[in-house]
Amino acid sequence: MPVCDCLSVVLSHAVVLLLLVLHSASGHPQTFPCRLIQSVALCNSHQLSVIPDCLPHETEEIFFDRNLLVNLQDGLSRYPFLRTFSCANNQLMTVHETAFIKSHLLENLNLANNELYHGHKQVTQAFRSLTQLKTLDLSGNGLSEDMVSVLVANLSSLESLYLSRNGMQRLDESTFRDLHQLKELNVERNLLFEISGAFDHMKKLQRLNLAFNCLPCLVNFEMTQLLVLNASHNSIEWFITNQNLTETFQLETLDLSDNHLLFFPFLPTNNKIRTLLLSNNRVGFYQHLANSTSSNWTTSVDYYNLGQNISNITMDIWNENLHGNLSSVEFLDLSENKVNYFPQGFIKQMPHLYWLNLRSNCLQSFSLTSEDLPVTIYELDVSRNRLTEIKASQASKNELNNLTHLNLSTNDLQNFPPRIFASLPTLNTLDLSHNTVDVCYLSNYMGLSGCVEWSNMASLKQLYLADCSIQNVPSSAFKGTSLTHLELSNNPNLHLKQQSLKGLASTLQHLGIGNTGLQDFDFSQYTNLKSLNICRNSLSKLPDSLMALNLKLLDLRDNFLTTIKSEHASLLAKKLQTVYMNGNAFNCCHLDWYRTFGENKGINVADLSEITCVDLNYRRHKVVLTDVVYCGFTNNNEESVVWYILLFVTVSVSIMGISVIYMLTFKPRMLPRVIKKKCWRPTSY
DSSP: OOHHHHHHHHHHHHHHHHHHHHHHHSSSOOOOOOEEETTEEEOOSSOOSSOOSOSOTTOOEEEOOSSOOOEEOSTTTTOTTOOEEEOOSSOOOEEOTTTTTTOTTOOEEEOOSSOTTSSHHHHHHHHTTOTTOOEEEOTTSOOOHHHHHHHTTTOTTOSEEEOOSSOOOEEETTTTTTOTTOOEEEOOSSOOOEEESTTTTOTTOOEEEOOSSOOOEEEEEOOTTOSEEEOOSSOOOEEEEOTTOOSOOOOOEEEOOSSOOOBOOBOOSSOOOOEEEOOSSOOBOOHHHHTOTTOOOOOEEEEEOTTOOEEEEEOOTTOTTOSOOOTTOOEEEOOSSOOOOOOTTTGGGOTTOOEEEOOSSOOSEEEOSTTTSOTTOOEEEOOSSOOOEEEOOTTTGGGOTTOOEEEOOSSOOOOBOTTTTTTOTTOOEEEOOSSOOEEESSOOOSSOBSEEEOTTOTTOOEEEOTTSOOOBOOTTTTTTOOOSEEEOOSOTTOBOOGGGGTTOTTTOOEEEOTTSOOOOOOOTTOTTOOEEEOOSSOOSSOOGGGGGSOOSEEEOOSSOOOOOOHHHHHHHHHHOSEEEOTTOOEETTOOHHHHHHHHOTTOEETTGGGOEEEOTTSOEEEGGGGGGOOOSHHHHHHHHHHHHHHHHHHHHHHHHHHHHHHHHHHOTTHHHHHHHHHHOOOOOO
8 A cells, every 4th residue: 555545544543533532522422333443344233324424534344234224325425445335134215326426346235134125216226336346135125026137237247146035936038137247146035936047148157046935846957157056945846957968067066955856856967066965855766667567657748937838848757867977976965755765776876975865765775785885985874764674795895995974773674694884994983773783792693683793893983772672781792892982772671781881991981871770880980981871760879980980961860869969969060061960859958969060150950940859748849949948857847836836726716615605505694603703802891
């Protein structure tokens, strides 16, 4: 920056400070509404209704969000060097025609969350001065497609346009006709149900967001230059690219999740897709239906637009070889669909596949072999299916040397080879929860078995076997396997012995044995344990061995605890970070542990508001409200004596009253004689 420019900036700031001093020295002090950071003015959330006129002349960025501006007039003309202006979340209805007349350098304009639908024509005239504008945000302004086409008609320099949360219903070739430089367009959360040639002329468009609209299909897709397409959360049943194009599509990310897709999308013949997101659709494979001799399936589909123009696309929709080129796919999410089988070699078509999610489908069998899975697979999720078998080949599964995370939980697996997972050399995390799987150590099974061996699996660190109907964990079952996380919860008939976890003392960091009928266990040797779940058991007191551990998280819910020893509470309060304790029968008169935990700010009783205790009269109270509960023998005796006195007085008064009534009724002369005898005295004259 030249010396003269630096001097002018310094002088401008000095003038502003001098004005502030003069105002404060006068009888009418005024607070400066904005915070200045070099050439940036932060005026957000100050209840302002006009643009401040006391900012430095050289201000380049003004942030005026969350104020009360209704009409933008010529308040920006004082700042000819302005490059960024943000006026989001105001009440802006109109922009004066000359508002940007001197803002020739403005590149970024944010007018989101206003009410520009009132005066969009006047705003259009104001936009004519913005010849250098690169980014424009008009989200949340109640604009229709006709209003948008007028507003952006002359903004040929735009590179990024955000129009989310408006009222657009249809896009055609006239909506963005002059935006030839546009690289990013966001029209999510509108009411779009048809797109007809709106993007054909946008040869530089790379990122397109169509999410959360009402689009029924995307057919004849031919935007070869696009890198990212997000069309999630629509009603799309078909995604078909123009199969006649030989040009390579640059598309890298395609998001079609949360739609109504019936078929796997018909992708370009030549593409670079790396991320393919298809979760929460109705995708399935139907070649077996088309092969049926009794079926007569159509192979052509007709599409109509609002003008009743027919777009006829004839394809062999049952041909499972028309999914396009999948060779570059690395991430594939097919969760929450209707897949019940894969065509022969389908997954193998993706030699670079790294992450595969098949959760919540209808698969009944799955092949865990290199013949059906690429050797690059790192994470595989086949949970929540209908699996009854896992196919494996001893000769080939050694080749899956990159598989690290495997989730097979919530299926119907019962029988498979005992050493099926032992030959996966890099397997780190395995979840078999909610299956029927037992634990065995040394087996002589040559074929299928109802148990799995877990010994000598050097790479395995996290094993989840919750709700697997396990009854016994043999001695040294995990010998040679250095687990850090072991989850055995919800196996209510489990007989866990001290020797069952032999070999894990020095490595185990998380142990889950909730709802296993546990009554006592020596935890003292597990010195590296950081997290312990012993909820829903029958513990009437805390094991003394817990005090030797350096636990950070402890789950004690739904046991039979009535209190915690003071010395135990003090130790736990110093070590624990989080503890769960709800569902126990705590004694309201023995809550010293609660006060100890409350005094130590380092421990978080996560469910404190739900914890209850029982008083001497077997009434339940919230622990946080125990100040109103009376405890101890002294208080109880005093309360009882008061009740006895009241009872005695009541009975005595009742007897006296009955006696008087009896005497007055049956012996009326007796009472005066008694009174005369007792009360009258002779008097001396």
